[in-house]
Amino acid sequence: MTTHPSHILVVEDRADWQDIICRAIVEKGHVAHPATSYQEAVTGLTAHKFDLAVVDPVLDAGNRFNRDGLSVIQKIGELQPGLPIMVITGSLTHDLKASLQHLYPGAPVLFKESWNAGEFSHLVDQLMGLNETAEVVGAEPAETAAESGSGLSPQPNWSVGRPRVLLVENREDWQQIVTAVLDEAGCFWRVARNAQEALREMEQESFHLIILDLKLQQNVLPLRSTEGWLLLDHLVETQPKTKIVVISGKASPGDVADLLTHYPIITFIEKQSFNPAVLQEALAQAVQAPGLRIETFGQFRLWRDGQVIDVWERPQAETVLKLLLIRRARGGRAVAADELITRLWPDSDEESGRKKLLPLISNARRTLEPDIEPRDSHFILRSSNGYFFDLGEGVTWDLLSFREHLRQGRRLAREERWAEAAAELEKGRALYRGDFLAEDRYTDWVIDMRREISTDFCDLLTLLADVYAAQGRYAQAIDAGETALRKDPLLESVYRRLMRFHYCRGEKGQALRVYRDCLKLFEELFGESPTLATRELYQAIAGDQPVECLQKE
Structure with missing residues (x-):
């Protein structure tokens, strides 16, 4: 299927800069969607699914108080959450910096006065995942750009692909202690000093883990009446999937027992005996993906942490997973959204297809990992090129x-370590419980893959037969060869192998019978005899001549 270009929203009111940015995007083979105002941007966001947005926060050069671009960024969070954003501006005032930090933490900023088309192109690639290992050159995150103005900067504090942690703690000393541990662990983190700030942060971002101090106030109220404990009650009631670590220096043994017994927290950390390793372990537990076992030989089956997944709320969600797996099986990575739409709803237009695809992806993610939010999926991920299935350490297929x-x-086998080779090949043979995705026998996008895997299975059996023959284990060699012929009766080289193995085992009659079976099949199907090599082997056996028991074909 043809690879579709990426679609990039360009929100810029000045015609000259609109032209500069759009031209740079088109030259890279992408599609630029210009918008000169907030309303045009919202119209575009409603009508199209974008891969990147380039936004100037000020959309009226004649009005220095204009902040419509910030409203666009806020709207992006509502209409297309997770869409990468690049900020381009003539200057970054303190209020712009603070607002960007709140709306899109870590957003890269390019300054018009130091415009460099190469740097812009480089950053576009990185934001859309086309150059994942490259450093961001010339762009600065909003939290540092206001002070330096231009030049080189560290990589922005991206949340994508990193553990996301919210620390709810009012004391600055403990903020520094905990965030130092989070920095060492490579986390994306945010700090809230009270419950209201915490709830606002959670509206802007989903977090893998919340580290919550129970007190959050300088008062003498009973601990269970403090703001932190009330926030804990609220989270347990309204967001039961949230993973929480409680930290406190005021909890009594009874409080700790109550927390560990009646609240679904990961652990409790006593400040007086704080150990970074305990927090690191809790973090690892919070972001740990479940073990996923996939079977595609025979019927398609899945296990999550040893429990079979036998119910799909929407059957098409299972189809999405199969499409993503087949792409990985072919050595590819992502499947474009348009391709998924075409496979799933061939009669749908792009807009209606995308509206149906996003809920379906979420459904597939929830089926695989029901205990987390769909956007936090460890397995079905989004890149600029589409969706892909991540084959992490916890996946066995x-x-x-x-x-x-x-x-x-x-x-x-090349090293002539015959016994070890046989053991490995037998393990592969045991895995082949049936044809690849057998229930999708007539599905067009499965057929070619099934044929390739069937050929690999026959190759394995043929090699296994040779390995056994090299050890003089002709009975096992014959069994492997006959299994290969049941899978593909036209493998002439396997007929020759069986003739040799039977003859070397002292079964001349059986060797000649194998030849006659081959001859009959080829004459019936093709109207011709087997090849010269097969006929000469037959003549040698019939004439009791010496025959190589193992000969490379």
């Missing part, structure tokens, strides 16, 4: 294991 056993078996 029978197809990948099968291929690994075949690869190792080939390596060991």
Whole structure:
């Protein structure tokens, strides 16, 4: 399928800068969607799904108090949350810096006075995931750009792909202690000093973990009546999937027992005996993906942490997962949204298809990981090129294991380590419980993949037969060869192998019978005899001549 260009929203009121930015985008093969006002931007966001937004926070050069661009950024968070944003401006005043920090923390800022098309192009690639390992050159996060104005800066404090933590703590000394641990762990973090700030932060961002101080106030109220404990009660009631670590220096043993017994918290940390390792362990637990086991040989089946996933709320969510897996099986990565829409709803237009796709992706994510928010999925991720299935450490997939056993078996056979090769190949053989995605027998996007994997299985069996023959284990070699012929009766080289193995086992009659079976099949299907090599082997066996028991084909 043809790769579709990325769509980029450009919100800039000045015609000259609109032209400069759009031209740079088009030259990279992307589609630029210009908007000169807040209303035009909102109209575009409602009508199209974008891969990136480039926004000038001031959309009226004649009015220095104009902040319509900030309203656009806020609207992006409502209409297309997660959309990467690049800020481009002539200057960054203190109020702009503070607002950007609140609306889109870590947003990269490019200054018009130091415009460099190469740097802009480089940053576009990184924001859309096209150059994931590159450093951001010439762009500054909003929290530092106001002081320096231009030049080089560290990579922005992106939340994507990093553990996201909200620390709710009113004491500055403990803010510094905890955030130092979070920095060391490579986290994206935010600090709230009270419950209201915490709720506002949670409206702007979803967090893997909330570290909550129970007190949050300088008063003498009972601990259970303090702001922190009330916030804990609120989170447990309204956001039960939230993972929480409670930290306090005022909790009694009874309070701690109550917290650990009646509240779904990960752990309690006593400030007087604070140990960074305990917090690091809690963080690892909060972001840990469940173990996922995938079977695609025979019927499609999934297990999450050992429990079978046998109910899909929407059958098409299962189809999405299969499409993403097949792309990975072919060595690719992402499947474009347009391709998914075409496969799932071939008669839908792009706009209606995208409206149906996003809820379906969320449904698939919830099925795999019901205990987290869909956007925090460890498995179904979004890149600038589409959606992809992440094959992390917690994923085991029978197809990948099968291929690994075949690869190792080939390596060991080349090294003539026959017993080890046989063990690896037998493990791969055991995984092949049936054809790839057998229930989708007539689905067009599965057929070619199934044929390729079937060929790999026959190759494994043929190699296994040779490995056994090299050890003189002809009975096992014959079994592997016959299994290969049941899978593909036209493998002429396997007929020759079976003739050799039977003959070397002292079964001349059986060797000649294999030839006659081959001859009959080829004459019936093709109207011709087997190849010269097969006929000559037959003549040698019939004439009781010496025959190589193992000969490379």
